[in-house]
Structures are given as C-alpha cells and as structure tokens.
Amino acid sequence: xKHFGLLLALATLAAAAGxxxxxxxxxAKVDENMSFGDMRYTGRMEITIGGETRYKTxxxxxxxxxxxxxxxxxxxxxxxxxxxxxxDLWIYFPKEQDTxxxxxxxxxxxxxxxxxxxxxxxxxxxxxxxxxxTLKGKDNVDGRDCYVVxxxxxxxxxxxxxxxxxxxxxRYVVLKEEMYAKSGKLIKTSAALEVQxxxxxxxxxxxxxVSKLRNNTKTVFAMSTIEFNVALDPRQFTMAALxx
Amino acid sequence: xxxxxxxxxxxxxxxxxxxxxxxxQSSPEDGAQAASQDSSSLTIxxxxxxxxxxxxxxxxxxxxxxxxxxxxxxxxxNLDAKGQGARASASLETAVLDxxxxxxxxxxxxxxxxPTDESFVPASAPAGGPDLLVAxxxxxxxxxxxxxxxxxxxGRQVVNYERxxxxxxxxxxxxxxxxxxxPVRLGSDALRLTFPLGPTGAADLVAAPGTAxxxxxxxxxxxxxxxxxxxxxxxARDGAARTTYVGADFKADLEAGFYGDFSYALPDTGxxxxxxxxxxxxxxxxxxxxxxxxxxxxxxxxxxxxxxxSHNLYGDLIWQASEFLDVxxxxxxxxxxxxxxxxxxxxxxxxxxxxxxVYGKASWGGGAAAVGGQLGATLExxx
Numbered sequence: 109x110k111h112f113g114l115l116l117a118l119a120t121l122a123a124a125a126g127x128x129x130x131x132x133x134x135x136a137k138v139d140e141n142m143s144f145g146d147m148r149y150t151g152r153m154e155i156t157i158g159g160e161t162r163y164k165t166x167x168x169x170x171x172x173x174x175x176x177x178x179x180x181x182x183x184x185x186x187x188x189x190x191x192x193x194x195x196d197l198w199i200y201f202p203k204e205q206d207t208x209x210x211x212x213x214x215x216x217x218x219x220x221x222x223x224x225x226x227x228x229x230x231x232x233x234x235x236x237x238x239x240x241x242t243l244k245g246k247d248n249v250d251g252r253d254c255y256v257v258x259x260x261x262x263x264x265x266x267x268x269x270x271x272x273x274x275x276x277x278x279r280y281v282v283l284k285e286e287m288y289a290k291s292g293k294l295i296k297t298s299a300a301l302e303v304q305x306x307x308x309x310x311x312x313x314x315x316x317x318v319s320k321l322r323n324n325t326k327t328v329f330a331m332s333t334i335e336f337n338v339a340l341d342p343r344q345f346t347m348a349a350l351x352x
Numbered sequence: 353x354x355x356x357x358x359x360x361x362x363x364x365x366x367x368x369x370x371x372x373x374x375x376x377q378s379s380p381e382d383g384a385q386a387a388s389q390d391s392s393s394l395t396i397x398x399x400x401x402x403x404x405x406x407x408x409x410x411x412x413x414x415x416x417x418x419x420x421x422x423x424x425x426x427x428x429x430n431l432d433a434k435g436q437g438a439r440a441s442a443s444l445e446t447a448v449l450d451x452x453x454x455x456x457x458x459x460x461x462x463x464x465x466x467p468t469d470e471s472f473v474p475a476s477a478p479a480g481g482p483d484l485l486v487a488x489x490x491x492x493x494x495x496x497x498x499x500x501x502x503x504x505x506x507g508r509q510v511v512n513y514e515r516x517x518x519x520x521x522x523x524x525x526x527x528x529x530x531x532x533x534x535p536v537r538l539g540s541d542a543l544r545l546t547f548p549l550g551p552t553g554a555a556d557l558v559a560a561p562g563t564a565x566x567x568x569x570x571x572x573x574x575x576x577x578x579x580x581x582x583x584x585x586x587x588a589r590d591g592a593a594r595t596t597y598v599g600a601d602f603k604a605d606l607e608a609g610f611y612g613d614f615s616y617a618l619p620d621t622g623x624x625x626x627x628x629x630x631x632x633x634x635x636x637x638x639x640x641x642x643x644x645x646x647x648x649x650x651x652x653x654x655x656x657x658x659x660x661x662s663h664n665l666y667g668d669l670i671w672q673a674s675e676f677l678d679v680x681x682x683x684x685x686x687x688x689x690x691x692x693x694x695x696x697x698x699x700x701x702x703x704x705x706x707x708x709x710v711y712g713k714a715s716w717g718g719g720a721a722a723v724g725g726q727l728g729a730t731l732e733x734x735x
Contacts (some may be wrong), residue, residue: 211609
C-alpha cells in the first residue's frame with residue numbers, strides 16, 4: 109500500500125511535469141511569433157468611452173525587447189517621440205524642444221491617455237524570459253480552439269503579476285488575455301480582433317484593450333505595414349534621434 | 353519681438369526647404385507620410401485657442417471693484433520642412449486680446465514684464481490701456497543641419513537644459529513665461545552644436561552672441577546616462593553679467609523619479625560667488641501623478657528676476673479622471689516673499705482635436721494688488 113502511494117505521488121509529479129513542459133512548449137511557440145529582432149510598423153490607437161472615439165496615429169520601430177522608438181503623427185501630438193532603452197524611457201516634446209526622462213512607475217500608465225500602457229506598446233513579448241507558464245486546459249474563442257495558459261511573473265520587470273492567455277492551437281497567437289495585479293484583481297483584458305500573416309509568422313495586427321479599472325472604456329491598437337527583420341540603423345535608438 | 357539674424361536665416365532656410373521639389377503637405381489622417389524621416393516633407397499644423405474669463409485684481413476689498421472681463425483668440429502655426437540632412441522649423445503665434453486681457457497685457461508692457469519674444473499693436477494707448485491689442489510672437493524659428501549624427505542648430509530655439517518641472521538653474525538661456533495657464537519656456541537666438549556620445553550621451557555647445565559677442569551667453573554641457581542616472585555637467589558664461597557658471601544636474605529613477613539641478617555663479621568682480629539649486633520628485637499612483645519641486649536662489653534678483661527670493665516651492669497634481677478628462681492643480685509659492693499663484697484646470701476632449709478647458713487661477717502677495725484671480729474657459733482646436 110505504501111508503495112502504491114509512492115507510485116501515485118510519482119505519477120502525479122510526472123503528469124504535472126509533463127503539463128508544465130507542454131505549457132513551456134506552447135509559450136515557446138508564442139514567443140517565436142511575438143518576439144522579434146528588428147520591427148517597423150505604423151500604428152493607430154482608437155480610444156473609446158461610451159460612444160465617443162478619439163484616435164492617435166504613430167510610426168514605430170523596435171529592436172528586440174529593449175529598444176523602441178515611436179513618433180506620434182496625429183495633429184494634437186504631432187512630433188512627440190518616445191525612446192525606450194531597456195527600462196529607461198524618454199519623451200521628446202517638439203513644441204518645447206524638450207526631452208524628458210520618464211520615471212519607471214509611469215511605464216505602467218496609459219500611453220497618451222489610452223488603455224494601452226507603455227509596456228504593452230513598446231515591449232517585445234518575450235514571455236518565456238519573464239514568466240513561468242502553467243497549462244490550465246483548453247477552451248474555444250470565436251470558433252477557434254485555444255490552450256489556456258497561466259503565466260506567473262518570475263522577474264520584477266514583468267509588466268503584470270499574472271496573465272491568463274487563450275492561445276490559438278494552430279497559429280500560436282494569443283487571441284484573448286486577462287491581466288491581473290499582485291492582489292489578484294483583474295486590471296485589464298485584451299482580445300485579438302485581427303490576426304495577420306506576416307512572412308512566416310502569425311501576428312495580432314488589431315487588438316482591443318479594456319481597462320477594468322475604468323468604466324465603459326476601451327482602446328483598439330491597430331498595426332499596419334508590419335515589417336519584421338528590417339535593417340534598422342542602430343543610431344535610430346539614441347537620444348540624438350529624438351531631436352533629429 | 354526682437355528677431356536676430358540667426359532667426360532670419362532660419363526663416364529663409366524654412367522657405368527654401370518648403371519650396372523643394374520633393375516637398376509634400378501631409379494629411380492629418382496619414383501619419384506615416386507626415387512623419388517620414390527618410391524623404392523630404394513639409395508639415396503644417398497648429399491650433400486655434402479661444403479663452404474667455406472674468407477677473408479680479410485688488411486689495412481684497414471686493415466692494416471697491418477691480419473686476420473685469422477679458423478674452424483672447426490665439427492662432428498658433430507650426431511649420432516643419434525636412435530635406436536631406438537639413439530641417440527648418442517655425443512656431444508662430446498671433447493673438448487678439450480684448451478687454452481685461454488687453455489691459456493686463458498693457459500693464460505688463462509698462463512694467464517691462466512682457467516676454468522678450470512678443471510684440472504688440474498698438475504700441476501706444478490711452479491711460480488705462482487699449483480695449484483691443486494684437487500680440488505676435490515667434491516662439492521658435494531655426495534651421496538644423498545634420499552631418500551624420502552631429503547637428504548644428506541655428507536660429508530661435510528653446511535650449512531647454514531643464515530637469516525639473518519648473519526651475520533649471522543650469523540653463524542660463526531659457527526664460528520662463530508664467531502669464532498663461534501653464535509655464536512656457538521661451539526661445540533664444542542661438543547657435544547650438546551637438547555631438548552624440550553613444551546612445552544616451554552628448555557634448556553640447558551653445559552660443560547666443562546677441563548683438564555684441566562679448567555681451568553674449570555661452571555654454572558647454574556634457575550629458576549621459578550613467579548607472580541608470582541621467583546626468584550632466586555644464587559650464588557657462590554670461591558676458592553681460594560678467595559671470596561664469598559651473599553646474600550639474602541629474603534625474604534618477606528609484607520607482608519615484610528624483611531630480612536635481614545645481615549652478616554656482618562666480619562674478620568677475622571678485623565678489624563672493626552664489627549658488628542656485630532645484631530639486632524635486634515625481635510619482636504616480638492609480639490615476640494620479642504628483643510632482644513637487646523646491647528652488648533655492650542664492651543670487652537674488654540679479655540671478656533670477658522672476659524668482660528673486662531665496663526659497664520657492666512648486667507643486668503639481670494631475671488626476672486622469674478618464675481617457676478624455678484630466679484635472680490638474682498646481683501652485684508656485686515664494687516662501688520668502690509670501691506670494692504665489694495657484695491654478696486648477698479641467699481639460700476635456702470634446703471632439704477629435706478639440707479640447708475644452710475650465711480653470712480658476714489665483715495669485716496673492718507681491719505688491720499693491722495683493723489678491724488676483726481669474727475664472728475662465730478655453731477651447732482649443734488642433735489641426
């Protein structure tokens with residue numbers, strides 16, 4: 109009986125290990141899709157409260173998870189530029205010719221008044237490096253079969269403490285996501301509205317973010333002319349480029 | 353409005369680049385085209401700001417009067433022309449001031465408190481000031497040449513060395529205009545040469561010779577990111593004041609942001625030196641962003657005519673009530689002179705490109721008009 113108990117415990121551990129491995133594999137494939145070397149895109153944020161919508165347009169380049177450069181192009185914010193190097197962020201305001209270093213706590217704030225945080229918009233999604241993954245089961249989102257994977261932050265620089273992802277079993281794209289605070293409170297959800305084939309990968313080109321900390325608001329972040337592995341000038345990611 | 357030869361040169365460059373064969377006016381909807389860094393382009397944008405308010409100025413005895421009504425309409429135009437390795441930029445403003453707005457501006461003209469980049473029509477008026485005044489200013493007008501990543505900027509530009517929200521002792525070029533709802537940094541007619549030193553560093557030389565080079569302002573600054581701290585060392589010379597300055601400034605991120613800015617002034621006369629220093633912090637929690645800043649002026653009115661007293665405080669609180677609504681409150685407080693101003697402003701995005709603001713502004717201390725205030729509204733449309 110004693111031996112049977114031991115075998116049962118070992119079998120449970122093995123099953124758990126198998127599930128964890130499986131979640132890691134799924135996440136590795138998501139990372140293949142979502143992380144990038146050099147990337148360039150034009151973007152548009154549509155911020156909606158109730159029936160009212162405002163938009164902001166931008167063009168952006170990014171290099172891995174550490175470097176990003178964004179320039180806003182809509183009339184109210186035209187010429188405002190962001191440079192992110194690792195965890196440091198600078199904003200350039202053209203009218204004042206002013207470059208300001210943004211404190212780290214602001215990285216979690218909404219970018220230009222939207223529900224998309226600086227971290228959501230500027231970071232490469234290298235989930236493996238920042239989260240431990242657990243497979244929670246399977247589900248269906250808008251007619252597509254999905255793995256449900258829970259991510260728990262393993263480094264303090266992770267954008268969220270816990271994330272629950274619905275990952276397309278064929279394309280390895282996150283179709284739906286819930287982001288939680290350390291307290292366990294749901295703070296944001298996202299849903300992929302459009303998934304685009306870009307070269308060899310699938311990428312969510314239109315994503316809806318809904319803040320659960322505010323009522324009746326959402327932001328749709330749409331990327332167009334997405335290009336991966338483009339040849340970017342490394343000097344693009346410098347302070348000098350902010351004022352160029 | 354004094355415009356130097358540098359600014360006129362920048363204006364000619366702007367016209368020349370704008371007239372280039374590859375120039376194309378952008379469409380506001382087409383962000384990618386407007387912001388293209390790789391090809392020649394001309395971007396025209398701006399805003400129209402309507403402001404109306406009722407005001408009080410007096411000793412606090414409201415029965416004695418002192419109430420007024422004023423309004424202003426301001427057109428701001430921003431032009432940016434880019435060519436291969438060259439860029440010209442202009443930011444121009446013209447405003448029509450009515451009633452109390454005209455009279456307040458007139459009073460500031462008489463007291464010599466008008467921003468240096470602003471001029472007015474008419475130039476003379478009856479006692480009490482005109483009922484209508486037209487103001488014009490060239491905020492910036494410069495040309496920037498890039499050779500590799502070394503850049504030369506000539507013309508009216510905002511040098512902007514500042515670290516903090518309001519005060520920057522190390523920046524001897526940039527004057528503050530506090531007449532509006534938020535502080536505005538004024539441009540200087542200068543030549544600026546910048547050499548990048550790695551991704552985050554730069555060596556920066558600025559000269560604002562004015563009409564007599566020996567009376568001009570000059571500075572050299574070395575800046576960079578070291579161990580996560582954005583820092584700079586600087587040296588400057590004010591020929592007119594016959595004073596040499598050395599300074600340092602930094603901004604560090606320890607969850608909250610902390611910054612400091614220090615300048616030591618050494619006059620040629622052999623008199624004792626003096627220092628000015630500013631330090632502050634910013635922090636966000638939930639939907640709030642708060643910043644506080646302290647400024648010490650050890651040089652008196654000669655070093656800083658706008659804040660001649662020793663101890664000064666600035667505070668700013670922003671509540672992002674929703675994606676479309678911001679409410680902010682700020683206070684500038686002269687602790688030594690016991691005077692100050694406070695502003696509360698609510699801004700709501702009423703339509704794409706249009707923002708409606710409602711504000712209250714109060715001032716106290718600092719002269720015969722011991723109490724002043726404004727209650728008003730603004731509507732700004734960007735294009």
